[in-house]
């Protein structure tokens with residue numbers, strides 16, 4: 001997604017998607033990646049608008065839920081855009097053979113989510129305080 005103001009790309013992000021197996025159910029999950037606002041245009045609300053719109057776009061894509069990690073200092077930024085912090089949740093990236101967890105040494109990540117469909121909303125209480133095998137592969141190792 002690109003946010004364009006007067007012909008200039010001011011902010012951008014990617015929505016990544018894959019099936020997520022959790023609590024005996026397979027959900028269609030989306031995640032945010034490469035969220036960025038032009039360095040000279042930060043602090044003007046562009047990022048807020050884009051990560052808010054990304055949540056609505058995930059619903060338009062018929063995803064069950066959105067889930068991703070971010071550095072802890074950005075938790076408030078995403079919460080203010082309608083994303084929900086999942087306390088003590090760890091996303092496990094990489095692959096089953098070569099996992100890339102969000103709580104590895106040197107990382108200080110939190111997990112954010114939004115639950116869209118009735119099935120996801122019903123399962124939402126099972127998402128905090130758990131380790132979730134996302135396993136997106138070797139390229140986008142962790143959302």
Ligand SMILES: CC(C)(COP(=O)(O)OP(=O)(O)OC[C@H]1O[C@@H](n2cnc3c(N)ncnc32)[C@H](O)[C@@H]1OP(=O)(O)O)[C@@H](O)C(=O)NCCC(=O)NCCS
Nearest residue numbers: 035036037042043044045046047048049070071073074077
């Ligand atoms: C994170 C980023 C996309 C925010 O974009 P932005 O357009 O500056 O954000 P906004 O102007 O909409 O800011 C919204 C709020 O988030 C806060 N915020 C923004 N960046 C922040 C940061 N790095 N740390 C803590 N808070 C931050 C702002 O202070 C603002 O809060 P306020 O409304 O209380 O003043 C931008 O700082 C950026 O591109 N950073 C480098 C890349 C990066 O870290 N991406 C995130 C990957 S998960």
